[in-house]
Structure formats: structure tokens, C-alpha cells
Amino acid sequence: MSAERVVLDARAVQAAVRKLAAEILEAVRAAGAAPGELAVVGVRRGGIHLAERLRAELGRAAGAPPPLGTLDIALYRDDLASRGSAPVVGPTDIRFPIQGRTIVLVDDVLFTGRTIRAALDELVDFGRPRRVWLAVLVDRGGRELPIAADFAGARVEAGGGEDVQVRLVEAGAAADAVIVRPRAT
Amino acid sequence: MIGRHRHLIGLEELDRGEILQVLQLAASMKEVLRRPLKKVPTLRGKAVVNLFFEASTRTRSSFETAAKILSADALNWTAAGSSVSKGETLVDTARNLEAMRPDVLVIRHAASGAPRLVAERVGCAVVNAGDGAHEHPSQGLLDAFTLAEHFTRAAGGGPEAAPDFGLLAGKTVAIVGDVSHSRVARSGLHCLPKLGAKVRVCGPPTMIPAGIERMGAEVHHALPDAVKGADAVMMLRIQHERIGDPLIPGTREYSKFWGLNARKAEEWLSPGACILHPGPINRGVELAPEVADGPRSVILDQVQNGVAVRMAVLYLLAGGGEAHV
Structure with missing residues (x-):
């Protein structure tokens, strides 16, 4: 446990979410997108609570909160056969037409990019959005696919043998934090 | 693989843990049936052949739906109007279909034991969709x-x-x-x-x-x-x-x-x-x-749960779960 280090504390997590919201609104203005065009989609499970917070922030700044959806990418993974365990599938729930919208895809940690690849595949099954932006709380590098975050709350240096975990109070944590710890073997 | 098993011939061979493995995965799969978009790419590129020697609408369409939701290709073969009426044996029919390289062969037959006989003679996974008075x-x-x-x-x-x-x-x-x-x-x-x-x-x-x-x-x-x-x-x-x-x-x-x-x-x-x-x-x-x-x-x-259960069975036998030997 001594090897576990906190890279963002509760205050820093909240600041990062606010920063993401401000940057997204700025990008909406710069792109000339209509206010009602924005929608937030969280990637299960890490992105869900973050997407809810971001939606609330965006709603505070823009007047009305944008619609919120969730994606479960368990059955879209490209490594199912080699994972050796049965997938646990949660709800995928997008109840608004994504056609023509600006979608903010939200996840907690961006690492290899494979989750985002799967999420994009699933998202486009629902229709053709005008554009998709990727917002993550933490970008830790280590990409295996040509995918980049449009908005990153923080950049964290972590070794290949380390895990970056986002702990939020909504998921049962005592306080919000982003920690780096040796990967459990 | 369902636990230790490469085929699903009967529940007699399955222990409690293996039965729960399928049921719990089926509960996950049922989630997909509730989505507005009932299609996932999980078994893309896999092929499922439904080999039905007996009449069936529910079971065959259930396996077919399960395969299609998981993006596997499903081929339906029914005995009526097939080469069985020309005298082809069960094992010959199965081996000819196997030459088309399916990943899973789903068999219904009036003779108890037919799916096991086929399972012993083909390389792909076999699912019993009802054999005589034996098992379903x-x-x-x-x-x-x-x-x-x-x-x-x-x-x-x-x-x-x-x-x-x-x-x-x-x-x-x-x-x-x-x-x-x-x-x-x-x-x-x-x-x-x-x-x-x-x-x-x-x-x-x-x-x-x-x-x-x-x-x-x-x-x-x-x-x-x-x-x-x-x-x-x-x-x-x-x-x-x-x-x-x-x-x-x-x-x-x-x-x-x-x-x-x-x-x-x-x-x-x-x-x-x-x-x-x-x-x-x-x-x-x-x-x-x-x-x-x-x-x-x-x-x-x-009927609805049948689709979820068959999605779980096809997933486990068509290469999900554990790696092939």
C-alpha cells in the first residue's frame, strides 16, 4: 500500500471537471455549434459518474443540461477471447437521436485507446453524429491506437506496471481522488 | 467452453458451477435485449449452423436470433427437402456441413444421442437443441x-x-x-x-x-x-x-x-x-x-429468456470465455 500515490486530490478532481466543462463550452462557441446540439455520453463504468458531473457543470454554465447517455462496451471489446472471463454487461442507454449532434464521449482514464475505439464503434451504430469529442479526467499516455483526447483534465505519468485509478464518491469512495499504484498481479 | 465442456449435450454432465456460469452470463446478455439497438459485434466472423431434423419454430428461431444479435452468421438447415431424403446419414450430413467451417453446430434430432454421436466426429462445438426423449x-x-x-x-x-x-x-x-x-x-x-x-x-x-x-x-x-x-x-x-x-x-x-x-x-x-x-x-x-x-x-x-440463454451458450462455445486449445 505504501507504493500507492495520490496524484489528484478531491479539490484537484473538482477543478479538473470544471476545467473540462469550461474548455468544452469554449470549443462549442469556437465551432459555432448550436447550444442544443451538445450531448454527453459516458463510457461504463468509469465514465458514467464523470459524465453526470460534467453534464451538471455544463448545465450550470449553459442554462439547460445537455442530454446524457451511457455506453457499455463489454461486448465490443477486441480481446474477449483472450480475457478468459465472461463479460459483465451493463446498460447501454442512449434515448435521444445522435444524428447531427456534437457528442462529448466521457471516460475516466485514457490509456491504450482500445476502450474508446470500442465506444466509437458502438456509438456510430446509433447513427451519425455531427462530431465526437473525447473528454477524459486523466490522460496517462501509452496509446496503442491513433486516438487522442480533445479535453483532458490532467496528464499523469505512470509506468507500464502501474494502474491509474479514479475514485469518486458516487462510486463509494470516501473522497474523490486519482491514484497511481502498482498493478495487481 | 462451458466449464470443462466444449459441447452442450445435456445438463446431466454439467455441475452446479457450470450451470450458474451460463445463467449468470445470460443475465448479462439479457441486458442487450433491452437496448434500443439489439446488436453487438461480439461474435462477428463466427458461423452457427442450425441443423434441424425435427420440426421447430421456437428453438430454431431462438438460436438464430441469438446468433444474429451477437453478429454471428446463422445458417439454417432443415431435413425436409434436404439430402437426408436422398439417403444421406446423420454423420455424413454433419461432416459435410462442418466442411463449411462453422464454429457451432446446433442439432435437433428425433433420436436420443444423435448430438453426442455428431460431437464425437466433428471438430466444432455441438449444441443439443433437443434429441428424442433425452435432453433439451x-x-x-x-x-x-x-x-x-x-x-x-x-x-x-x-x-x-x-x-x-x-x-x-x-x-x-x-x-x-x-x-x-x-x-x-x-x-x-x-x-x-x-x-x-x-x-x-x-x-x-x-x-x-x-x-x-x-x-x-x-x-x-x-x-x-x-x-x-x-x-x-x-x-x-x-x-x-x-x-x-x-x-x-x-x-x-x-x-x-x-x-x-x-x-x-x-x-x-x-x-x-x-x-x-x-x-x-x-x-x-x-x-x-x-x-x-x-x-x-x-x-x-x-421465450425471451431463451434468446438470452442461447446467446450465453453460443458466446461460451464459439470462442468467448476461454481460449481454444
Whole structure:
């Protein structure tokens, strides 16, 4: 446990979410997108609570909160056969037409990019959005696919043998934090 | 792989952990059925061949739907109008289809043991979709799933609550009808006791096989005794196509003694007991229409859960789960 280090504390997590919201609104203005065009989609499970917070922030700044959806990418993974365990599938729930919208895809940690690849595949099954932006709380590098975050709350240096975990109070944590710890073997 | 098994021939071979592995994955798969977009790319590039030597609409379309939701290619092969009528043997047919490189072969056949014979002679995974009076494992699994879902709702879970399979422990399920010709009853008897449920069987003496007590069943010949205090009642169809000599004097007498109508259900069944039927229903024989369509009936839940269970089976046998040898 001594090897576990906190890279963002509760205050820093909240600041990062606010920063993401401000940057997204700025990008909406710069792109000339209509206010009602924005929608937030969280990637299960890490992105869900973050997407809810971001939606609330965006709603505070823009007047009305944008619609919120969730994606479960368990059955879209490209490594199912080699994972050796049965997938646990949660709800995928997008109840608004994504056609023509600006979608903010939200996840907690961006690492290899494979989750985002799967999420994009699933998202486009629902229709053709005008554009998709990727917002993550933490970008830790280590990409295996040509995918980049449009908005990153923080950049964290972590070794290949380390895990970056986002702990939020909504998921049962005592306080919000982003920690780096040796990967459990 | 389902636990140690490369094929799904019967529930007799599966232990409790292996049965729960499929059921829990099916609960996950059911989530996909609730989505507005019922398609995932999980088994893209895999092929499922449905090889049906006996008539079937429900089971075949259920396997086909399950394969298509998971993006596998499904090919349906039926005996009518095929080379079987030209004298081709079962194993030759299976090996010819195997040459098309399917990942899973789903077989229904009138002869007990046909899927096992094929499994020993082909390289792909084989799923038994009903063989004679032997087993119908995916039906046994979907019945267990539906029962657990019913008990979870009865215990206060919401309409979309995940089924708690632990609730099957201590429950009593009465299977009524032509037990001797029923692969559904046999798969139920190999499955439900492993999950802690007690099974009663009931029907005319000519339709209850000798020695069925050794499978853990409690035998009744009177319907009121069989369903008294039971938590669920599974009504079976008289399998006219499998019966050479008549085992019963007639369907009217059968209906009188072993059929359920609204009045009997009201008088004899526990208030919360649900009614299952594997289909197709002979309306007015084993089940009166008002019971089949009534509030106790979970028959259409069985059909929907069948798709989820078969998605889980195809996923596990077509290369998901554990890596191939």
C-alpha cells in the first residue's frame, strides 16, 4: 500500500471537471455549434459518474443540461477471447437521436485507446453524429491506437506496471481522488 | 467452453458451477435485449449452423436470433427437402456441413444421442437443441432462468431486476404431463435439483417412466396433490408424434385429469405460483387459454429468456470465455 500515490486530490478532481466543462463550452462557441446540439455520453463504468458531473457543470454554465447517455462496451471489446472471463454487461442507454449532434464521449482514464475505439464503434451504430469529442479526467499516455483526447483534465505519468485509478464518491469512495499504484498481479 | 465442456449435450454432465456460469452470463446478455439497438459485434466472423431434423419454430428461431444479435452468421438447415431424403446419414450430413467451417453446430434430432454421436466426429462445438426423449439443455437452462426471475420479482425485485439464482433453493417445481417422452422434463430434472429446487412429476401412470424417483423426483398421479404448495408448475404437451400406441384414452379425459383451467388453478395452486410451458401449447388440452394467457403465466418470459440463454451458450462455445486449445 505504501507504493500507492495520490496524484489528484478531491479539490484537484473538482477543478479538473470544471476545467473540462469550461474548455468544452469554449470549443462549442469556437465551432459555432448550436447550444442544443451538445450531448454527453459516458463510457461504463468509469465514465458514467464523470459524465453526470460534467453534464451538471455544463448545465450550470449553459442554462439547460445537455442530454446524457451511457455506453457499455463489454461486448465490443477486441480481446474477449483472450480475457478468459465472461463479460459483465451493463446498460447501454442512449434515448435521444445522435444524428447531427456534437457528442462529448466521457471516460475516466485514457490509456491504450482500445476502450474508446470500442465506444466509437458502438456509438456510430446509433447513427451519425455531427462530431465526437473525447473528454477524459486523466490522460496517462501509452496509446496503442491513433486516438487522442480533445479535453483532458490532467496528464499523469505512470509506468507500464502501474494502474491509474479514479475514485469518486458516487462510486463509494470516501473522497474523490486519482491514484497511481502498482498493478495487481 | 462451458466449464470443462466444449459441447452442450445435456445438463446431466454439467455441475452446479457450470450451470450458474451460463445463467449468470445470460443475465448479462439479457441486458442487450433491452437496448434500443439489439446488436453487438461480439461474435462477428463466427458461423452457427442450425441443423434441424425435427420440426421447430421456437428453438430454431431462438438460436438464430441469438446468433444474429451477437453478429454471428446463422445458417439454417432443415431435413425436409434436404439430402437426408436422398439417403444421406446423420454423420455424413454433419461432416459435410462442418466442411463449411462453422464454429457451432446446433442439432435437433428425433433420436436420443444423435448430438453426442455428431460431437464425437466433428471438430466444432455441438449444441443439443433437443434429441428424442433425452435432453433439451438450453430449454432446461431457460426454465431455470425464468423461475429465478419470477422468484426475484416475487421477492420485491423490480421488473428489470437481475435474477437471483440463489432463490431457487428450497423451491418446489411440479412438472405435469407426458414426462416419459419429455426431454424438457429430463433436462429440468438434471438442472433444478443442482440449484437446490425440489421437483415433483405428475401425469398418467403410462406417462411416468419407472425409476424416475432415482433422478430425485417425487412422483404424483393426482394433479391437486402435485401442485399443492408448489412454487411453480410446468405443464407439458402430449407428444403425439413420439407416441406409437396411445398412452391415454383421449385428450378430453387427459384434459379432465391432468389439464389446468382457471378454476383448478385458482383452487389448487398457491397464490404466487407461476405456470411455465415449453411450447407449443395444445390449448384446451393441458392448458386452458385463460390460464396460458393469465397473470400466472410466464410462458412469453420463457421465450425471451431463451434468446438470452442461447446467446450465453453460443458466446461460451464459439470462442468467448476461454481460449481454444
